[in-house]
Amino acid sequence: MLSRSVKYIGFVVAIAAIVACKPAPDPYKWPIPIGFPEPIVPADNPMSEAKVALGRALFFDVNLSFNQSVSCASCHQPEFAFAQNSQFAMGATQQVLRRNSQALVNIAYNSNLTWAHSGINTIEQQILIPMFAEDPVELGITGHEKEVLNRFNNARYRPLFEQAFDESEANFERIVFALASYVRSLVSLNSPFDRYAYLAQDDAMSESALRGMELFFSERLECFHCHGGFNFTQSSQHENQRLDLRPFHNTGLYNEDGVGAFPLHDQGLYEVTHKAQDMGRFRAPTLRNVQYSAPYMHDGSLATLADVIDFYAAGGRAAGINNPLKSPFIQGFTLQAEEKQDLLAFLASLSDDAFLSTENQGKDRKLE
Amino acid sequence: MPLLHKRIITVITQKMINDRLTTRCRFLHQAMQNTLVLVFILLSSACSKLQDKPALSEIKVEVFFQQAPIRCEQIVSLDEQNWRINQLAFFISELNVSQNGVQQALPLTTNDWQSNDVALLQYTDCAEQASQTEQSGPLISAYHASLQLAEPIDFSEVMQLQFTLGIPFELNHLNPLSQASPLNIPSMFWSWRAGHKFMRLDMLGDEQSWVFHLGSTECYADSAMRAPTMQCGQPNRLTFDLPKQQQGETLILHLDRLLSGVALNNKTACLMQPDQESCVQIMKNMADNQVFEWQ
Known part of the structure; x- marks a missing residue:
């Protein structure tokens, strides 16, 4: 009986050790001054440094467009407050969009996104538009899903996905979550x-x-x-x-x-x-x-x-x-x-x- | 021998316990019967009491136009022109009732719409009412039409309802970022110097628009981003003392009485400019045209 107890205790200790060894992720530190409230973040996509890092890499990577010609940053350029100094944006097929690229500043706090849509309230929803829209084409992934994903299952990206999601394989949900985390991190409160x-x-x-x-x-x-x-x-x-x-x-x-x-x-x-x-x-x-x-x-x-x-x-x-x-x-x-x-x-x-x-x-x- | 002895003793003891239990049970049974009768009497009297004097935990706040409640986006006719409420919101604070001359404060529960005993009522976009139930995540709700009381109150003996249309000075000029909702809503905030819009009514006509924003004026501070240290020259916090007309369940804002005598057009917006005719008329209506009614 004693030996059974010992075994049991041993088992519990082992489990506890395993749980303890896996470090809890540090809570994300927003780059906001003391006293400023934090943005509201969807419960299914909490912020983490690893997701922001992956999102940053994806944001500037032309491999996200079907023909490897443009990235998110082509229209959202950091030096222009993540907007663009041209009247209209242009997609991967050179199709001219009808609207001006919006600045990405503190959009983590936005209750609505895009220039005029009352139903798009999260960045995760909005990102699907530039990625998959067919008219106008922006990144133009629709119809090229496999091909685009394959570009992110490589030695450069696997560790980034692993750190962000505990899974090294790229999929579109993870790409969207990482991109959303990165643009959420673009906080400007120091003017x-x-x-x-x-x-x-x-x-x-x-x-x-x-x-x-x-x-x-x-x-x-x-x-x-x-x-x-x-x-x-x-x-x-x-x-x-x-x-x-x-x-x-x-x-x-x-x-x-x-x-x-x-x-x-x-x-x-x-x-x-x-x-x-x-x-x-x-x-x-x-x-x-x-x-x-x-x-x-x-x-x-x-x-x-x-x-x-x-x-x-x-x-x-x-x-x-x-x-x-x-x-x-x-x-x-x-x-x-x-x-x-x-x-x-x-x-x-x-x-x-x-x-x-x-x-x-x-x-x-x-x-x- | 000792074993038999022990058994006898056990049996006797057991019998004694049983007997005692039986007596106790009988007593308990009787007591329970009495209690049940008592509970029944109490319950029935309580029920009749409840029927007579309901304790309310909220006061509905409705907007009426010509004696009828107006629904969202309903067209109303003013000066033979069609108008629709584009935005209507206002703050109520210092809620009190009085009973035989004794005043009693009515504390409000704390939620997204109420804090520090200040409540925001808002009548815009009925369609988005549904999202209010969500407890976390972004909310774009724009319709909220009741005051939630921290303690239910029996209004049967209450004769008067008092409240302030506005926000007390101590809460009105604080950094909105560090305030609890609803004292941090940009669309209801002017600046630290001027404080909040106590009432905001934006009307949209077929060809024109008109707005009324009530708030403190003649507030002095170093800049728009600094709070005044002294009460504003014109606080424009309006107090109301209303007799109860019916059960006390509903507070009514009569929009037609508020706008009585005001010509609505692009040139007559009232944003608390001094000498604006529409402002003078609205403040007069607020004072003596029974704009609010407690039913």
Whole structure:
């Protein structure tokens, strides 16, 4: 009997030893200042350094496109705040997309993704579009699944998958989860504005930028109504804040028929909901690092931030000014030349040099 | 011998125990019968009490237009124009009831919609109501129409309901990132200096839009990102003291009474600008047009 007990105890100890030997993964450390809330992360894809590392490698790898011509980073370039300095994005088949590449800044906090979709709420959902969409083709994986996957079952990637998922084999779920983890890790909260607002450093912003901030938050300009919250977009949530209004607005860019229609090839949220009032509504993007993500608007139709300010000062563009579906906060305003400079200085104070440093991101690009 | 002796003793002892048990059982049986009768009496009286005086754990908050509740995206007619609520949300705090002149605070439960005894009510996008039940992960819910009370209350003896439309000064100008929901919602926050929008009503017409944002003004601080140390010149926190009309289950916001005498168009938005005619009219309506009603 004694020997049986000893055996039993031995067995328990052995199990405990095995469990103890497998190190528990360290909780992911978000690159956020103390006091900032963490983003909400889907329960089935928790963050880990290993997933971020794999995702980073995949993000810059042209092998993810069916013809090895483009990577995610072709349209989301680090030096442009992960946007692109051209009006429209272009896919692997040289097909020109209808919209401007969005910056990837703090999208871990986004409650909606893409320019205009009320139903895409997680990055894991969104990533399927550039990977598998057939019209327009972006990475163009559809129809080439095996071929593309085979490019990741090799000596370079097997250890990365192993570390991220305890399985060395590549599959599309793991690729999506890793890419999602990487773009979630692109957090930018270290701008002069952040140091002024959240770290109470009174000298972090220039006098001009401070004057511009007053304009930005004034009822005269109304900028902050749509570009509100710590991400300067309404589409933002975090661990302690899960409620918000819908972040889509018609800014009066177009008015094709006098009663509010946007051009047929891109009518914004209306294409998703088919509700009349959603015509021409697009998601207010973040203004963090906006200085670097030109051109602007969903169709890249405004070249510079000065153009954007002029656009809002006019209360829209051409016939769009009288678009009946235009947001009530876009009424137009008059700005003195110096005030415009102040507003631009404020927008520049939302840039985070560490986030933009290509040194940070460039290293990974050389891995290719 | 000792063994037999032992057995006899055991039998006797056993009998004594049995006898004692029987007596005890009889006593217990009687006691139980009495208790049951008592419980029955208590229960039946409690039931009749419950029927008479229900204790409520929530107060519904409904939006009415011309005496009828309005549903999401319903078109209402104002000045012969069609209008629809695009966004409507407001904060209620300092909820009290009074009974024979004695005031009693009604604490609120804490959840995504309520914290620090401040509640957010929101009437946008009924379609997205379903997602509210989800307890984790992102939520894009935009419809919430009740005040949840921390302790159920019997309203039968209560005559008056008092509340503030707005957020107390001490909670109004804090860093939204470190506040609990709903005191951290960007669409309801102006800036640290100005604090929250106490009420937000964005109306969309066929050809025009109109908005009303209620909040404190004349707040002084070094910049928009700094909090005022002193109460704002115009706090614009509106208090209401409402007599109970029926059972006290529902608080009603009468939208038509709120907008009475206000011409809705692109030029008349009220964003608390001084001397804006629409603001003057709305504040007058808030004061004496029975905008809120407690049924």
